[in-house]
Amino acid sequence: MRQAGQEEKERVRDASDIVRVVGEHVSLKAKGREFMGLCPFHDDHDPSMHVVPSKQIFHCFVCGAGGDVFAFVQRFHHLEFREALEYLAQRANITLVPRTRGSAVESPAEAGPTRADLVWASGVAASFFQAILRHESHGRVAREAIAARGISPEMVEAFALGASPDRWDGLAATVRSKGLPTAAFVGAGLLRPRESDGSHYDGFRNRLMFPIHDQLGRVIAFGARKLNPEDEPKYLNSPESAIFEKSGTLYGLQLAARAIQSERVAVVTEGYTDTIACHQAGLSNVVATLGTALTSRHARVLRRLCDTVILLFDGDQAGMRAADRAVEVFFAEDLDVRIATLSSATDAKDPDELLKRPGGVEVLRRVLASARDLLEFRCARLAERVEGAGPAVASRRIGEELERLVEIGFNRLPMLRRRLITRRIAEVVGLDEATVWKSIPAGRSAAGGGTAGNADASAPVVAMPSARELALGCLLAFPDLWTTLTDRHREALDPATWEQPEQRAVVEALFDAASAGAGVELEAVRARLDDPGSQALATGWYMRVVAMTEGSAQRGAECLRDCVSRLVEEGSADVVRDRRSTGSVNRRSLPRPIRAV
Ligand SMILES: [Zn+2]
DSSP: OHHHHHHHHHHHHHHSOHHHHHHTTSOOEEETTEEEEOOTTTTOSSOOEEEETTTTEEEETTTOOEEOHHHHHHHHHTOOHHHHHHHHHHHTTOOOOOOOOOHHHHOTTTTOOOHHHHHHHHHHHHHHHHHHHHSTTTTHHHHHHHHHTTOOHHHHHHTTOEEEOSSTTHHHHHHHHTTOOHHHHHHTTSEEEOTTTSOEEESOOSEEEEEEEOTTSOEEEEEEEESSTTSSOSEEEOOOBTTBOGGGOOBTHHHHHHHHHHHTEEEEESSHHHHHHHHHTTOOSEEEOSSSOOOHHHHHHHHTTOSEEEEEESSHHHHHHHHHHHHHHHTTTTOEEEEEEGGGTOOOSSHHHHHHSTTHHHHHHHHHHTOEEHHHHHHHHHHHHHTTOOHHHHHHHHHHHHHHHHHTTGGGSOHHHHHHHHHHHHHHHTOOHHHHHHHSOOOSSOTTTTTSOOTTTTSOOOOOOOHHHHHHHHHHHSGGGGGGOOHHHHHHHOGGGOOSHHHHHHHHHHHHHHHTTSOOOHHHHHHTOOOHHHHHHHHHHHHHHHHHHTTOHHHHHHHHHHHHHHHHHHHHHHHHHHHHHHOOOOGGGSOOOSOOO
16 A cells, blocks of 8 residues: 555656746746745745756755655645645646545544545535536526626636525535535535534525635635625635635635736735636736735735735725735735726726726726836825925824834835835935935834844744764765765764754665665655655755755765764764763664664
């Protein structure tokens, strides 16, 4: 079984080029034989993630994230290994041996549904709702609603729209008759238990169903619009669950991601139907929030894909409020944020309505093209408040604005950006730049206040590798060097001498690979590691050495020689320290693990 699983994993890995997979999530630029991009795993402003096609690995020198294509997908989407395998297999058109579904059937009480169970149940429900929509009588009202909104059959298909039947036991009866595990459906908010008799009823009744997908295109939740005017509320969302977090999800991103990435611009609308109408009109870089304000999680998702975000709002009032909130959310991100309001150019109440009019697409394109920069927007409002005010009031208002900017992270921005903002404010309020610059409060956020370029002060920092770690990196990068090690060298690197479990796992895998005659190159060692933490560690050591030696085997050999001779010299000191810190005995008497010949 494990053997079969291993083979499957290899097949999927071979079919999933890491540059393409990572590139679908993060913009990459070629640099020599590698690719570089903004690391999605820390607050990265300078591309620090490397992707190495020849080794099929990625690595970030700042936060230490790294590993193979599975590790990337798992970490990026917070997936279990099996979910990552399924996603990559589907992407590569590989059919996996089906896993027996329904842990929930066997032990409904204790275990509870897993994330994979919730995803599965949501997918089953989406198909059920689609079938209802096609059903002659059950789907009629929903089909009329779709037709009335002018949504094309292609969009119904692309967004996988569906309908929940006008009864309380539609999905519930299907789940029961097919003997499917109810717990997964309950966990995803699709079924609800009745307190009286423990039976279940539908979570959604008589609604137009908008499946909400994750970026992988898996259904993770639903938005549901009422079909009967008397029902309340107008829109109903799935409850949050292990797979669905409202504030980090963007509607339509699974379809829009590619266009956002290629155009480097994302448009964020207020509603599902606005997003669908835009896609139907050929604007494919459009998404929607799920009835919430923009959050920094949205901003981070978008920042990986593009440089500019246009927030498209229906009315000026809403636009103002949103601009205020957006300032806080987007300020610290390297995103160019623009605000576009429909009401400034047309009397249409939302993009959906506008796009139904002849020439509506052109009007919308003009509205988007004339979107105002967030800072301009804010400066214009400051100018309004300062204009005509007496000097005392004006200076207080300018002071308040500067304080606000510092509060939301001004001093953490790169120097150049701070200078540009200062200049803009100076222009708007009619002061010279130096005066405004001096008036910016030092703030509490960063130690150096407004003086230093400390944008990276909060970034995680990976410690410099020790001599032992470097030695391991040399072996992984230049596996032939293994044979140049003496017994004493190998002893100094012995797995038993590593205290940290993840490190020890890597070293054990390396010694294991060597004694199996498999060679100690990165791939062979990584293949022996299950834990993503130790995989990232191995990749990190490898990358560090490749960078230091610039791939030169001779420099690798020198580095290894330096490291191991230092280790052998320091040997006795280490033993004393080991004993003091762990209370263990002299390591020379520790049991020997598998040793290489
Ligand atoms: Zn990183």
